[in-house]
Amino acid sequence: MKRSIRTTALTVGAVVAAVGLPAGAARAADATPRIDLRVLVVSDGGPSTDAIAEELDTAGTPYTEIDLTQAGRPVIDAGFLADTVDGRPRARFQAVVLPNDNPFTAGSSEMAALAAYERTYAIPQVDAYTYARPEAGLQYPVFGGYSGSVDGVQASVTSAGRAGPFDYLDGTVPFEDNDPAVGESYAYLSTPVAGADFTSYVDAPIPGRSTRGSLVGEYRHDGRRELVVTFVYNQYQQQFRLLARGIVEWMTGGVHLGASRNYFAVHVDDVFAADDRWNSTLNCTPGDVDCADPDAEPDPIRMTPADVDHAIAWQNSRGLTLDLAYNAAGSVNQREDNNGVDALADKLIADRSEFRWINHTYSHPFLGCVQDTTVVPWKCATNADGSTRWVSRAEISDEVAINRVWGQAARLPLDDGELVTGEHSGMKVLPQQPEDNPNLALALDDNDITWLGSDNSRDPAQRQLGPATTVPRYPMNVFYNAGRAADQVDEYNWIYTSRAQGGSGICEDNPATSTCLPAPLNTATGYAEHIVPLEKRIALGHVLSNDPKPHFIHQSNLAEDRIAYPVLNGVLDGYDALFADNAPVVNLRMKDIGIELRRRAAWQAALKDGQVTAYRIGDAVTVQAPDGLAVTATAPTGTTLGGASFGSAYAGGTSGWTPSVGTPLDLTLPASATTPAAKATDPAPATDPAPDTRVPAGVTEQVPYPAGN
Known part of the structure; x- marks a missing residue:
């Protein structure tokens, strides 16, 4: 049985005295x-x-x-x-x-x-x-x-x-x-x-x-x-x-505080609902608040049962589970319009255990301020006294509760504490709504929501909103309003080219935008040749950065041309080509990602405040941390904590979180965890400074895309 470091030290001293070894031997043992x-x-x-x-x-x-x-x-x-x-x-x-x-x-x-x-x-x-x-x-x-x-x-x-x-x-x-x-x-x-x-x-x-x-x-x-x-x-x-x-x-x-793994999770929003299609003539999406044209009818994109079969087969081949964020009203409306028939919902419910599920509200409304859509872009409507009109607490609560009840009736394997609102609404969105809807936190409390999805591109830091902690999600540049590759490229061209090239001019107004195009992409080849490699590189960068935050796409991207899969396959194929079997991609559900992020924040704060002390003496490691703090560490395979195996295997070692109870955590390292000795040869001149090793003039030290991507 493993003893604490203090007990081990006393035992060594006692043994030395008992066998009558000279005092110098005891001092050597303690040194x-x-x-x-x-x-x-x-x-x-x-x-x-x-x-x-x-x-x-x-x-x-x-x-x-x-x-x-x-x-x-x-x-x-x-x-x-x-x-x-x-x-x-x-x-x-x-x-x-x-x-x-x-x-x-x-x-x-x-x-x-x-x-x-x-x-x-x-x-x-x-x-x-x-x-x-x-x-x-x-x-x-x-x-x-x-x-x-x-x-x-x-x-x-x-x-x-x-x-x-x-x-x-x-x-x-x-x-x-x-x-x-x-x-x-x-x-x-x-x-x-x-x-x-x-x-x-x-x-x-x-x-x-x-x-x-x-x-x-x-x-x-x-x-x-x-x-x-x-x-x-x-x-x-x-x-x-x-x-x-x-x-x-x-x-x-291989012995240090902290841990690193490679994570990848993909949320699929709007499941059961239909996403409106991009209109290449209007350069907007009929049905959206900023695309008001009386002659333009929305053209919905919705998955089919065959798309569900494809998703399941894909998951099985890749060893990764998708998280489906669902809107039950999409199925209810489908049945109302089709004499009670909804083949997609029947298929998804029958295969519900193949996926993880997240409440995405019943009908996907905007839950922030009441939107005034008489102007483009929209603005927040105001009351007579000039104050902002907010979507009410009751409306928000109903959207959450009704969707949850529908999912429970369908026996979807939900975690009732998880929620993603439509468009991440209710939370602040610049420039129109610079603050959270004050009714959102109250409605979250009404429904015992503990984890709330947020948009990493506008709200990257995890924060508390009433009883809920946010889980920032990376948006993938595979658009919600595109089921076909040609539509994706057409919209991409509109957004990221200059006005002179027929584009929106966003890049001219915001030159730091990382995805700007020098010329429009070919609608037949641009998706595979440009968009897929870029999105794969960005997402794989997140995977390789010990970043557990999920990525999100939409159900439209799994329909028609199924344009999400080339990007997702690119990420996973790229990963598999680089890493050994002992370092698999870690695929967590939203709650577990939130827990991981929250633990990290508490750990970093404790380190910053000097509340954690850790050291190694021989094959023993002692960590002192505040009571209740989860301690993270990495150690060689075979390390024990309190006589039991420590952590879980990853990348040739073990790592994990261990709650502190205010007393020292004592790890015992395996005998193999020794420090290799260096050869005692004649030294190279230790005082001879190295020549300048900075990159020569004209060679950049920065990659050609910003860190935020």
Whole structure:
């Protein structure tokens, strides 16, 4: 049975005394250093150290950042790096991240202090982006290597990488080339210096040669271990997103606070209802409030039973469950208009257990202010005193309750606490409605709603609205009013081209829009050639960013041409080509996503306030956190908590949430979780600063689309 660290320490002392060993032996047993589970990030303002810091942030792994460009920053010396706690030597950081292998000036006492610290406590160092040179274990690129663009290069994880920190990858690491006119990646490819203890984990072909050069590798020397990264990146680029987990696992030995997984959930809105079709002549959607034309009739798009069969077969083939957000009035109206017949509803209800279901209100009304549609764009109607007219509490409550009762009668497997309102209405929407409908929170309370879907594009932060916590959802640029690819492209052209090209001019008015087009897409080929790859890239970026937020489409996208599937397949095919079986996509329902986001927010707040302390002594890890806080950690397979297995398996390790009860959480690591020793060879000059490794002039450090996409 596992004992706490304190009990184990006392037992060791008692055993020493009992067998009559000299006192020095007891002191040696107690002198095992304490390693605090915190990372030191030393930044020079470049994108690579920022990317690693962002990865730590997102995972919930604590770190201390020192910006070398800031005046008055702390000095890195022996006292800053280590001290003594309760008579035991303490290393204050479990890993060090530097912008390159030596960012300091010649003869720097700070670099000397770091080198001594790393040797003394077996602390690994990550060189976030460094020049290939002997001091980093590599030949200069001029000796048979390469320096230059690696846009579009297909790098590979080596056998050592797959057996080590990158075991969650299938092998290929493609470098992005999103725009041929923009330089996106720069690298130094080189081979190890003769005699160097250097193991490459990720490499790529050296142009014009039959050899391969390292992009990520481990250099062991002078009792130290360095992860040498020789390509520049930022936090949004796919190549970094693929390798980020492995970088963190390498530097922490797979033992750290925080956790990271790859998530993908897809909500399908408006199920049972019909979505009105885009009109390419009017450049709007008849039936919408901003498309008033007396001669234009709505042209509805609605799924068929065959579409349901296709969705089920697709789910089974992909191992992913869709969440259907339903409007019961769509079926009620269908039966009223067709002598009681609704083949779609019959099919969906018969196959209800194949999907997850979410209440989307009964008839999908706008639940914010009362809309004045006599003007375009619409505005909020006002009362005689000039105050905003709001949809009432009773109207909102009825929409929620009636839809729920209908779903319960149909025995849909609902979670009664989940709700997505039509158009996310009731919540603030700019510019017309800058505040929430005050009646919404009251109606949510009437119906015991605890999780409320919101639009991530306008309300990205999780927040509380009455009894409900929001779950931000990513809108996919596959339009609700399109069931055919040609209609999707026509509307896409209208939105994202200039007025001179027959478009809306939105991009001219908002030049930061990331999806602007230089010219209209071909309606026959534009969807497959342009829209699908772009939407796949954006969604896959979310999946690779430890981001559990769901994406949403509409039932119209599963009908007619079934235009959602090429995008969804693109995401999943792209993922499957990159990741090993031990890192499957995690597919959560809305409530569980909300819980995950809420736990993360509480955890981040506790870290920020310094309420969490964690450290490792030998094979034992102790975490002290406030009572009631859910603690998140990652550890090697075989780790135990209170004698039971800790966490659940993912990407070669285990991770999970554990509630704190105010007393220390004690994890016991498996015997295999030892820190690899570094070779004690003659050191490379630790005080010789690295050359400038910033990207050459004219090569961008940013991908050609903003972070918000």
